[in-house]
Amino acid sequence: MTPESVLRVVAEARGHALCVPTMTTAPAWREIAPDDLSVVCVGFMGGASSLGLGLALACPDRRVIVLDGDGSLLMQLGSLATIAGARPRNLLHLVFKNGVYHTSGSQEIPGGLSMDFAAMARAAGYPRACAIGEIGELRRRLAELLADEGPALVELHTTLADKTPMTSPGGVPFHQQVERLRERLRREP
Amino acid sequence: MPESIPASLVIDALKETFREARAVLAAEGYRRQPEHLGWVLSVPDTHQRTVLAALDKERAIRVLTCATEDEANAVAAGLYIGGEPCIAMIQHAGLYASVNTLRGVALDGRVPILYLIGLLGRERDRDPRESRHSMVRSCEPLLDTFGVPHARLEGPDDVRLVPEYYRLAQQRRGPVALLVGLETI
Numbered sequence: 001m002t003p004e005s006v007l008r009v010v011a012e013a014r015g016h017a018l019c020v021p022t023m024t025t026a027p028a029w030r031e032i033a034p035d036d037l038s039v040v041c042v043g044f045m046g047g048a049s050s051l052g053l054g055l056a057l058a059c060p061d062r063r064v065i066v067l068d069g070d071g072s073l074l075m076q077l078g079s080l081a082t083i084a085g086a087r088p089r090n091l092l093h094l095v096f097k098n099g100v101y102h103t104s105g106s107q108e109i110p111g112g113l114s115m116d117f118a119a120m121a122r123a124a125g126y127p128r129a130c131a132i133g134e135i136g137e138l139r140r141r142l143a144e145l146l147a148d149e150g151p152a153l154v155e156l157h158t159t160l161a162d163k164t165p166m167t168s169p170g171g172v173p174f175h176q177q178v179e180r181l182r183e184r185l186r187r188e189p
Numbered sequence: 190m191p192e193s194i195p196a197s198l199v200i201d202a203l204k205e206t207f208r209e210a211r212a213v214l215a216a217e218g219y220r221r222q223p224e225h226l227g228w229v230l231s232v233p234d235t236h237q238r239t240v241l242a243a244l245d246k247e248r249a250i251r252v253l254t255c256a257t258e259d260e261a262n263a264v265a266a267g268l269y270i271g272g273e274p275c276i277a278m279i280q281h282a283g284l285y286a287s288v289n290t291l292r293g294v295a296l297d298g299r300v301p302i303l304y305l306i307g308l309l310g311r312e313r314d315r316d317p318r319e320s321r322h323s324m325v326r327s328c329e330p331l332l333d334t335f336g337v338p339h340a341r342l343e344g345p346d347d348v349r350l351v352p353e354y355y356r357l358a359q360q361r362r363g364p365v366a367l368l369v370g371l372e373t374i
Contacts, residue, residue: 039270044293047263050255054267057228057253078256082264086253175299175362182270189221189272 001135003096003161004028009135010065010094013142017063017092018055018181022048024102024161025067027168036184039177042165046075049083049093056088056151059185063090063146070097071109073117083151084125091151093121096158103164121153133157190313191370192344196239199305199373202351203229203250203276206303209352210274213359219272225251227274230261234280236307239373241278258287262294265302276303276355281328284366288331291364296335301358303351304366305342311370317341332366339366 003025010019011033021029022041029038039055041048052066073079073095083091099113100106109115121129128145132138132154145152172180207227215222226249231241233254244252255261261277268275284291284306295302310322320326332339338357340350350367358365 041263043297044259044263044290047259047266047290047294050260050263051267053260054264054269054273055271056267057264058268058271058273076257076259076263079260082253082255082260174293174297178266178270178298178300182272185271186218189219 001133001138001156001158003158004032005135006094006096006138006156006158007032007067009139009142010067013146014065015063015146017065017146018059019065019067020048020052020055021067022072023069024164025069025096026165026171027163028161029067030171036180039181040171040174041072042171042174046072048072049079050076052091052093053079053083053086053088056091057086059189060090061189063092064088066091066093068093068095070095070099070115070117071101074109074115077120080121080124080126080153084121088151089149092145093126093151093153095153095155097155098158098160100160102160103166106160117155118153126151126153128152129154131155131157191311193371193374194342194345194348194369196243196373198345198348199237199240199351200243200247200250202348203227206276206352206355207250207274210355210359214272214274221272225249227251227276228253228268230255230264230275230277232256232258232261232279232283234278234283234307234309236280236309236369236372237278237305258283259290262287262290262302266294266298266300269300276305278305278307280307280309281324282309284328284331285324288335291335291337295364299362301362302364303355303358304364305369306366307369307372313371317368317370328368337364337366339368341368341370343370
């Protein structure tokens with residue numbers, strides 16, 4: 001399945017969930033969900049899961065969806081343990097697995113496609129973790145994944161994105177996204 | 190000569206800081222009133238272990254132990270966006286380990302973060318900048334390089350700097366640091 005098709009399914013199902021895209025999910029998410037309920041993890045690769053954790057702890061009445069990458073998550077793999085320890089019931093952690101660092105030229109990530117992020121999440125203590133490789137299955141299961149108590153991690157087997165932050169730079173600078181979302185949450189916690 | 194600071198004084202200073210922060214947030218229109226006052230994001234630090242031990246018994250302050258200081262920085266950003274007060278307690282080695290997220294989150298992202306940084310190895314009879322240990326000696330110059338305001342907690346009277354520097358971080362929309370000179374007791 002393509003990452004763009006996944007993001008469209010997420011956008012349809014998310015409701016008022018806060019979303020944290022990063023790396024190759026960022027350019028597509030900008031077009032698919034151009035709202036002010038998202039903050040892109042940009043400039044500190046690997047931080048999406050922890051940024052999402054902070055949001056989930058601060059906003060317990062909202063669902064938070066992290067749109068992570070496999071290479072990104074490997075950069076702060078310990079965040080799986082931190083998230084599992086904090087047990088944010090409202091956090092859904094989606095890991096787009098394509099086996100490469102697409103943005104920097106598609107070098108294979110350590111371990112390549114054999115990395116099993118769902119198993120890692122379960123071992124770290126996530127109460128729910130699974131892998132999905134077909135868009136129809138994602139469409140069928142996403143509502144349940146969003147409704148269930150988290151934290152949950154879903155490893156998504158995807159192709160490469162059409163765009164990367166290198167081929168499609170731009171978007172609102174991180175500090176402006178921070179203040180924009182903060183202001184929105186002040187009005188609508 | 191520097192003196193060790195009792196953990197209870199640090200905890201009281203944190204509570205005062207968070208109470209003031211909550212009042213500011215309420216004045217800004219934040220309606221949520223959770224049971225806790227604020228968050229301490231910790232990557233355990235030998236130097237401040239008595240404070241961490243005392244925090245374990247504190248119900249008013251929530252402690253999140255992170256696996257790395259990089260995580261602590263990103264979590265701090267999420268908490269800030271959601272209107273939750275927090276500080277980070279780390280060791281000097283953790284500062285060195287997390288320079289990229291200090292830059293990306295706190296500086297470029299303009300996220301206010303107060304760091305309490307333990308100067309493990311700081312000698313009683315030497316200024317930290319002249320320490321025999323590079324981890325102690327390099328800390329202030331590194332913060333200077335990144336333009337991070339900092340001060341030393343060198344004795345019990347200095348805990349007044351905790352709320353002061355928290356306010357400074359909010360005013361500057363960026364990182365500030367307090368360096369814990371001797372092991373807390």
